[in-house]
Every structure is written in C-alpha cells, then in structure tokens.
Amino acid sequence: MIELPILNYTYDEEQLGFPEPPKMPDPSIGVGERIATGAIALGILGVLLCGLAGFGRGGWWAIGVSFGLLFAGGSSLSWFRFRDTTPGIRHDHTMFRSVQRRGWIAWGLAILITSFYIVFYWYAELQNAGMPPLLEGMIRLVDPVSFALQGVAADQYFFYGFIYTLAILVFGVRMIMKYRHNRYHIIRTISVSFFQLGIAFMLPGILRRLDQPEFYFTYFWPLQPKYLWPGEAGKLSGLLEGGGVIGMFMIGFGIFAILVATPLLTYFFGKRWYCSWVCGCGGLAETLGDPWRQLSDKSTRAWRVERIMIYSVLLAVVLITILLWTNYYLSQGILGSFSRIAYKTYGFVILNMFAGVIGVGFYPIMGSRVWCRFGCPMAAILGILQRYFSRFRITTNGNQCMSCGNCSTYCEMGIDVRAYAQSGENIVRASCVGCGVCAAVCPRGVLKLENGSSLHGRYS
Amino acid sequence: MKHAVIIGNGVAGITAARRLRSIEPEWRITVISGESRYHYSRPALMYLFMGHMRYADTKPFEDHVWEEDRIELVRDWVIEIDADASTLHLHRSGKLGYDKLLIATGSKSNKFGWPGQDLKRVQGLYDLMDLHQLHENVRGTRQAVIVGGGLIGIEFGEMLHSCNIPVTFLVREKSYWDNVLPAEESAMVSRIIREAGFDLRLETELKEIVDDGSGAACAVVTGQGERIDTQLVGLTAGVAPNTDLVRESNIETGRGILVDWSFRTNVPNIFAAGDCAEIVTDGDGRNLIQQVWYTGKMQGKVAAEAMAGRDVRYDPGIWYNSAKFLDLEYQTYGFVSNLPQPGQVNLWWEHPSGRKGLRLIHSETGEFLAMNIMGMRARHKVCEGWIRDKRSIEFVLDHLEDANFDTEFFERHDPEILETVRSQM
Numbered sequence: 001m002i003e004l005p006i007l008n009y010t011y012d013e014e015q016l017g018f019p020e021p022p023k024m025p026d027p028s029i030g031v032g033e034r035i036a037t038g039a040i041a042l043g044i045l046g047v048l049l050c051g052l053a054g055f056g057r058g059g060w061w062a063i064g065v066s067f068g069l070l071f072a073g074g075s076s077l078s079w080f081r082f083r084d085t086t087p088g089i090r091h092d093h094t095m096f097r098s099v100q101r102r103g104w105i106a107w108g109l110a111i112l113i114t115s116f117y118i119v120f121y122w123y124a125e126l127q128n129a130g131m132p133p134l135l136e137g138m139i140r141l142v143d144p145v146s147f148a149l150q151g152v153a154a155d156q157y158f159f160y161g162f163i164y165t166l167a168i169l170v171f172g173v174r175m176i177m178k179y180r181h182n183r184y185h186i187i188r189t190i191s192v193s194f195f196q197l198g199i200a201f202m203l204p205g206i207l208r209r210l211d212q213p214e215f216y217f218t219y220f221w222p223l224q225p226k227y228l229w230p231g232e233a234g235k236l237s238g239l240l241e242g243g244g245v246i247g248m249f250m251i252g253f254g255i256f257a258i259l260v261a262t263p264l265l266t267y268f269f270g271k272r273w274y275c276s277w278v279c280g281c282g283g284l285a286e287t288l289g290d291p292w293r294q295l296s297d298k299s300t301r302a303w304r305v306e307r308i309m310i311y312s313v314l315l316a317v318v319l320i321t322i323l324l325w326t327n328y329y330l331s332q333g334i335l336g337s338f339s340r341i342a343y344k345t346y347g348f349v350i351l352n353m354f355a356g357v358i359g360v361g362f363y364p365i366m367g368s369r370v371w372c373r374f375g376c377p378m379a380a381i382l383g384i385l386q387r388y389f390s391r392f393r394i395t396t397n398g399n400q401c402m403s404c405g406n407c408s409t410y411c412e413m414g415i416d417v418r419a420y421a422q423s424g425e426n427i428v429r430a431s432c433v434g435c436g437v438c439a440a441v442c443p444r445g446v447l448k449l450e451n452g453s454s455l456h457g458r459y460s
Numbered sequence: 461m462k463h464a465v466i467i468g469n470g471v472a473g474i475t476a477a478r479r480l481r482s483i484e485p486e487w488r489i490t491v492i493s494g495e496s497r498y499h500y501s502r503p504a505l506m507y508l509f510m511g512h513m514r515y516a517d518t519k520p521f522e523d524h525v526w527e528e529d530r531i532e533l534v535r536d537w538v539i540e541i542d543a544d545a546s547t548l549h550l551h552r553s554g555k556l557g558y559d560k561l562l563i564a565t566g567s568k569s570n571k572f573g574w575p576g577q578d579l580k581r582v583q584g585l586y587d588l589m590d591l592h593q594l595h596e597n598v599r600g601t602r603q604a605v606i607v608g609g610g611l612i613g614i615e616f617g618e619m620l621h622s623c624n625i626p627v628t629f630l631v632r633e634k635s636y637w638d639n640v641l642p643a644e645e646s647a648m649v650s651r652i653i654r655e656a657g658f659d660l661r662l663e664t665e666l667k668e669i670v671d672d673g674s675g676a677a678c679a680v681v682t683g684q685g686e687r688i689d690t691q692l693v694g695l696t697a698g699v700a701p702n703t704d705l706v707r708e709s710n711i712e713t714g715r716g717i718l719v720d721w722s723f724r725t726n727v728p729n730i731f732a733a734g735d736c737a738e739i740v741t742d743g744d745g746r747n748l749i750q751q752v753w754y755t756g757k758m759q760g761k762v763a764a765e766a767m768a769g770r771d772v773r774y775d776p777g778i779w780y781n782s783a784k785f786l787d788l789e790y791q792t793y794g795f796v797s798n799l800p801q802p803g804q805v806n807l808w809w810e811h812p813s814g815r816k817g818l819r820l821i822h823s824e825t826g827e828f829l830a831m832n833i834m835g836m837r838a839r840h841k842v843c844e845g846w847i848r849d850k851r852s853i854e855f856v857l858d859h860l861e862d863a864n865f866d867t868e869f870f871e872r873h874d875p876e877i878l879e880t881v882r883s884q885m
C-alpha cells in the first residue's frame with residue numbers, strides 16, 4: 001500500500017518550483033571581505049563625486065581614490081570571498097540571488113548599463129541638449145593614464161576602453177579565484193586579460209603617441225569591418241595614406257588574420273582560440289559576464305532564432321563590403337547614397353545597439369553572450385569553420401551522463417549540452433566558444449574539450 | 461492498436477516510453493507518475509535545493525517532445541494493479557486499461573525500524589516529496605544529524621551545509637562507505653568529509669530518535685548512549701526497490717520485483733525495470749538489483765523492446781559508476797571489492813595532497829580486472845576496453861596516458877603513478 005501523505009502530495013513543481021530554503025546566518029563574512037566591500041563603495045562614491053564635482057584634474061590621487069579603489073576593492077573582494085572556500089564548483093544560491101536570476105536588482109543594473117551606453121553614444125548630442133557634464137568629469141579622471149600612455153588628454157573612447165579593461169581585470173580575478181582548481185580557466189582568463197590590457201588598450205595608445213594610426217590587432221573584418229572598408233566608410237584609406245609601412249603592415253595583418261590565421265587556428269583548436277582566448281567582447285563575457293551565464297536560453301526555438309540572426313548579420317556585412325568596393329571602383333557611380341545608408345545603418349544597429357547596448361547592457365537579463373551568439377559575424381565565420389573544418393569537439397565520456405543539467409544550465413551560448421551528453425554523443429556545435437565551463441561544472445566528469453588528431457570520428 | 465502503460469516517469473520508465481515509441485509508432489503510450497508531471501533528473505535533486513539550477517533545468521527533455529512523440533503523461537498515483545482485468549486503479553483519475561504494463565517505480569529510502577523513525581523532522585532524500593519536506597524541515601534547524609554514510613548521505617550533508625547548518629554523520633562502518641570502497645579510498649573520503657567541517661562519527665549506530673513531545677524529533681541517541689540534540693534527522697542508510705504497489709498482488713517479489721533477463725514478471729504482459737526490478741539470475745543464485753542511472757536507462761530500453769515482443773536479453777556489460785564526494789570525483793570500472801580478494805593483486809597510488817588516487821587491480825596471472833580513480837577523470841572507452849579485451853597489466857601501464865580524461869592543462873602524474881605501482885609489482 002502507498003502511504004497517505006504520498007497519495008495526498010500534489011505540489012505543483014511546474015508553477016511553484018523550489019524556492020530558496022531558509023538559511024542559518026552565514027558565519028563566515030571575514031574582515032577582508034568587509035574592507036573590500038567598503039573600498040568598492042568608496043570607489044563608486046569617488047567616481048561619482050569626482051565626476052560631478054570635476055575633481056578630475058586632481059591627477060593621480062583623484063583616479064586613485066575613485067577607479068583605483070574600485071580596482072583594489074573589486075579584485076580583493078573575490079580574493080577574500082573565494083579564498084576560504086575549498087577549490088571546486090561553487091554555485092550555491094546562484095538561482096536564488098536577485099541579481100543573478102533576473103530579479104529587480106538585475107533589472108536595475110541592466111537599466112544602469114544600458115543608460116551608460118546611451119549617454120556614451122549620444123554624448124555630444126546630449127551635451128548640446130544640456131545634460132549635466134557627468135561623463136566629462138569622469139573622463140577627466142583618467143587623464144593621467146591617458147597622458148602616460150598616449151601623451152594627450154583622454155577622450156570618451158579612451159575612457160570607455162579604460163573602464164572596459166578595468167572590468168575585465170577585476171572580474172578576471174574573480175574568474176581565476178572561482179575556477180582556481182581548473183588550469184584551463186586560469187590560463188584562458190590570463191589570456192583574455194592580456195589581450196585586452198596589452199593589445200586592445202595599451203598598444204593603440206602607444207601607437208597614437210608614436211603618431212601611428214590607431215589599430216586594434218585583436219579585431220579584424222568582419223567583426224571590425226572598417227579595416228577593410230574603402231573610402232569614407234572605413235579606415236582602409238586612412239591606414240594607407242597616413243600609416244606608411246606600419247599602415248601597410250596593419251592592413252596586411254588584418255587580411256592575413258581573417259584569411260589565413262583564422263581558418264588555420266580554428267582547424268586545430270576550434271573557434272575558442274579567438275572567442276574565449278583573444279576577443280575583447282568574449283573577454284568581457286567570460287569575466288564580467290560570468291555571473292549571468294546561466295540566463296542563456298537553451299530551447300531549440302532559441303537555437304533556430306540564433307541561426308537565422310547570426311547568418312543574416314554575416315550576410316549583411318559581406319554584402320555591404322561588396323557594395324562599398326563596387327562603388328569605390330565605380331567612383332560612387334551607382335548606389336552611392338544607398339551604400340552610405342547601408343554602412344551607417346549597420347554601424348548603428350549592429351555595432352552600437354546590438355553589440356553594445358544589448359550585448360553588454362542586457363547581461364543581467366539575457367546572459368553574457370547575446371551578441372556573440374545572435375549577432376557577431378566573426379563568430380558566424382568561426383562557427384562554420386568549427387562545425388565543418390575543425391578538429392575540436394567536446395567528448396562525452398561513454399554513457400556516464402546522468403542528465404543532471406549543470407552543463408546546459410551554465411553554457412553561456414545556450415547549447416543544450418546535456419541533449420548530446422545523455423545520448424552519448426560528442427558535442428560539435430558551431431556556436432560553442434570553448435569556454436570549458438560545461439566540462440568544469442559536470443559533477444561526473446563526463447565532458448572534455450579536445451583537439452582531436454583529425455577531422456574524423458568527431459561525433460562519437 | 462495496443463496500449464502500453466508505464467508506471468513511473470524516472471529514467472527507466474521514460475527511456476522505455478521513448479524507445480517503445482520509436483519501434484511502435486502506432487501504439488498508445490501512457491506514463492503515470494505521482495511525483496511530477498514531467499521527467500526530471502533525480503541525481504540533480506541536490507543542485508535544485510542548493511540553487512545551482514531551477515527546477516526546469518533538471519528536466520532532460522523539453523516539454524513539447526511528449527506531445528510530439530504522442531506520449532501521454534498522467535500525474536497520479538497507481539494504487540492497484542488488477543492483472544486479471546488488465547486494469548489499473550488510479551488515486552484520482554479512476555481506472556485505466558492496458559495491454560502491456562511496465563512497472564518502473566524506482567526505490568525507497570531504507571528505514572531499519574529505528575525507534576522514532578516516523579517522527580516529524582525525520583526524513584530520507586529520494587524524491588521531490590522529500591525535497592519539499594526538506595524545505596520545511598530546515599526551517600529552525602540549528603543542528604542536523606545524518607544517519608548512514610553513502611553517496612546520498614554526503615549529498616544530503618552538502619545540501620545542509622549550503623544552508624549553514626552544522627551536520628553530524630552517524631556511520632556504522634569503520635570508515636566512510638568502506639562496505640563499498642577499499643580502505644585507502646574510504647580513508648580519503650573520510651578525511652575530506654572532516655576537512656569540510658562535518659562532524660563524522662564512525663562506528664556509531666543510531667539507537668533511537670527522541671520525540672520532543674509534539675511528535676517531532678529533538679535529539680538522537682547513539683549506540684554508545686550519547687545524546688545529540690538535533691532538529692533534523694536525515695535517514696540515508698541506502699535504498700531498496702519500491703515494491704509497495706505490487707506487494708499484495710500476484711506479481712512475485714523478492715527484495716525487488718522478480719523479472720527474467722527480458723524484464724518479464726511472472727504475470728503475462730507485465731514487465732518491471734530500473735531500480736525496482738530484481739533480475740533472477742540462472743546460476744549462482746545471487747539476483748541482480750541495479751540501482752543507478754545508467755542501468756535504469758539500459759534496462760528501460762531493453763524492457764521496451766521486450767514489451768514490443770522482440771526477443772531480447774539484457775546485457776549489463778562491464779560495471780562502472782561515477783560519483784562525487786563534495787569536491788572529490790570518483791570513478792570505478794569493473795568490479796572493485798572493498799576487501800582484497802584472493803587471486804587479485806591491488807596496486808595503489810596516492811598523490812601527496814591526499815586528494816587524488818588510482819587503484820589498478822589485476823589477477824595473479826597479470827590480467828587487468830578493475831580500477832578506481834579518485835580526483836582525476838578516466839576515459840570510459842579506454843578503461844572499458846582494457847577490461848573487456850582482457851589486457852595485461854603491463855599493457856595497461858604502458859598505455860596509461862590514453863585513459864586520461866582530465867580537462868586540458870590539468871597536472872598529470874603518469875610518471876609518479878608508474879613508478880609507484882611498478883614498485884608494488
């Protein structure tokens with residue numbers, strides 16, 4: 001006979017789920033953690049005060065008590081927070097925290113970041129319309145860094161690069177502490193931090209100081225289409241005319257990177273060599289974005305939308321490139337004004353709104369890789385290469401998957417990893433950025449990212 | 461058109477339903493379970509409780525597949541099987557006829573007749589009912605006691621730790637799970653449990669659970685007569701096949717529901733598979749009960765084929781299993797006995813950190829038999845192949861690195877392992 005309490009059990013798990021259980025107070029908030037939190041609070045205050053009051057010209061001490069405190073507090077917070085836990089996967093309470101499960105804190109944060117992007121993109125216009133010079137004061141804060149690096153005062157783009165890099169470094173420390181039992185994550189995080197700090201932030205500044213054209217060696221066509229767009233649309237002419245030998249080298253590098261290096265590296269290592277080791281967008285997603293990776297949509301419907309969108313963007317950038325070149329050779333003979341509208345629209349809708357506002361601003365709502373998954377044309381190319389011409393795969397260990405779902409839950413690209421693992425199949429998917437988190441969180445060690453010895457036998 | 465009914469939407473029942481659909485496109489298929497509407501992953505219970513995943517994340521298939529596959533899902537309890545009329549009695553939704561029936565009712569937590577085992581604030585950890593209960597029971601719990609060591613016990617402890625509740629383990633054995641693990645592995649597990657801040661009492665039995673006067677537990681008394689105050693008692697002394705439904709029917713049971721190698725019970729058209737099934741073996745009299753995920757999957761698949769009338773026989777293959785004790789991963793391939801067996805040679809390497817270990821077992825004639833691996837990952841295909849192909853231990857050592865499945869850049873120990881185990885040969 002079945003017992004009565006069981007017969008009477010009618011809890012609606014679909015509607016109600018299993019909310020946060022009551023907790024005993026956490027005994028372990030240490031002094032270090034408190035000091036770090038205090039430093040962050042002071043740093044934020046410093047940024048706002050300096051920004052509003054225009055203390056920016058205070059030089060190094062002003063940046064020290066604002067961004068300096070933020071950096072020190074932010075990175076030591078994760079240090080103190082994770083130091084006392086044993087190394088391993090620590091995802092306790094992730095789904096209970098308002099900020100990580102689309103609660104009101106998450107929405108507030110999303111609105112904040114999105115507003116920042118709007119202020120940033122329409123800076124001049126808003127300024128003219130009488131917006132208080134909040135951003136101006138903050139930009140002045142980073143002047144000392146700008147002078148040291150590029151010999152001139154900071155502008156809004158330098159400021160953006162500065163806070164972007166700061167975010168990657170601070171959250172990079174968090175990433176390394178969180179996954180310190182796993183060398184893949186440590187090395188990968190050091191790699192993205194290096195490429196952001198050294199190649200995407202410092203090098204362009206140094207080039208400027210040397211009177212060379214600005215150039216980001218970590219971005220190339222089609223992610224940064226301007227490097228191969230002719231005329232006023234792109235930067236190609238500027239590099240040719242103003243850059244001399246170095247300009248030629250940069251153009252050559254850009255062409256080599258997409259035509260030779262990309263297929264070759266992707267053949268051997270999969271798209272991860274770029275998306276989770278080099279790229280700045282990926283770098284931000286893998287550091288700042290990590291707390292929100294579980295928000296990606298895993299449904300097959302989302303996968304369909306993904307394929308339509310990402311290949312449309314790729315098609316758009318290819319068509320615009322062809323259009324611009326055709327026009328260039330015909331010296332604006334036909335379609336002159338149309339190609340202008342096309343590239344301007346692309347720049348605004350895809351690069352500004354999609355990659356920036358939605359891509360980063362919506363981290364707390366849609367997860368960390370929305371742009372990489374639905375929009376990035378570079379990811380589209382890398383994806384096709386990975387799917388058809390790469391030795392990379394995620395191997396499933398026999399029949400050992402117990403369908404728990406940790407891998408799918410924490411896949412930032414919304415890949416339903418479990419669907420493959422529980423059927424004993426390997427995972428060969430265009431969108432996989434090779435972050436390795438699925439393999440790290442799997443409690444049964446079922447998954448392994450691997451570069452096989454050939455294209456064959458990837459699927460099982 | 462035949463109607464196949466499956467009781468239980470666990471891995472065995474669901475695998476059977478899906479397999480049956482693929483070989484019998486026309487049949488009507490119904491799956492009944494009182495626990496949940498959709499199939500979810502039972503091993504994910506702890507991650508659900510600790511907030512690693514939402515309930516929806518624990519479902520291995522998207523909700524729309526059931527309709528697409530025309531598998532009808534009924535959320536109800538079956539209270540009686542009327543085999544003569546080929547009819548089931550459901551608790552809320554009346555009667556349901558069947559042509560073929562699969563019983564896949566899983567397991568139940570063991571209770572060994574301890575005084576006070578049915579008090580409030582005393583519970584096992586097996587299903588969503590237990591999880592629901594636990595949400596209520598952790599409220600006001602300042603100290604918990606878990607009785608019985610094993611895989612579920614340690615998960616239970618980890619769950620309580622995530623609520624900052626101190627946990628005392630009462631374990632009858634000399635060392636954690638040493639009725640399954642050899643001494644070295646068991647010592648390693650016991651050590652990491654203690655290091656994680658659990659109060660592990662070995663060689664300690666539960667004598668009784670004390671009533672606080674209102675019908676709820678307030679303390680336990682150990683075999684040594686010590687009283688430990690507690691507001692929550694977890695019973696995790698293993699599980700047993702859930703035969704509640706068939707106990708009073710004419711379906712034969714032993715410890716589980718007795719079936720042959722095609723999962724047929726003694727009653728025509730009634731099958732049983734998964735945790736609840738006990739396969740009657742022909743020879744040595746020791747029947748086979750398998751209570752893990754992958755066997756449930758394999759059994760469900762074969763049972764479906766048998767239901768469709770195919771001539772199939774279950775092949776359990778080479779045994780393996782994997783688990784995780786807190787942060788310590790564990791895998792086993794082949795049959796590793798907890799005590800040294802005559803005719804077998806054990807080779808053991810342990811990393812100085814005490815968090816990694818490898819045991820290789822071979823016969824006196826040098827044939828590789830089985831292995832345990834702690835804190836590292838091994839490649840299933842390779843290890844299984846060694847055992848199946850009866851490789852020599854020399855071969856295994858020469859190819860040890862082929863078996864590595866750790867994530868990239870992990871520290872490798874092959875040279876030390878080889879040096880240590882060769883010196884033991």
Ligand SMILES: Cc1cc2nc3c(=O)[nH]c(=O)nc-3n(C[C@H](O)[C@H](O)[C@H](O)COP(=O)(O)OP(=O)(O)OC[C@H]3O[C@@H](n4cnc5c(N)ncnc54)[C@H](O)[C@@H]3O)c2cc1C
Nearest residue numbers: 468470471472493494495503538565566734735751752753
């Ligand atoms: C906490 C926990 C962790 C685990 N971790 C692992 C692991 O890591 N690896 C591993 O291999 N195994 C693990 N297991 C074991 C594994 O989950 C089981 O072996 C497996 O789920 C058994 O599947 P099953 O389909 O036979 O039964 P179950 O999954 O138990 O499904 C039986 C279903 O039938 C329903 N039912 C029973 N009676 C009736 C009735 N009369 N009417 C209607 N419905 C009924 C039940 O409610 C239940 O939903 C774990 C088990 C637990 C409890």
Ligand code: SF4
Nearest residue numbers: 411432433435436438
């Ligand atoms: S499948 Fe795994 S490695 Fe690939 S993106 Fe998803 S989590 Fe990262």
Ligand code: SF4
Nearest residue numbers: 401402404405407442
């Ligand atoms: S995390 Fe591992 S066990 Fe869980 S579903 Fe994914 S592959 Fe399977």
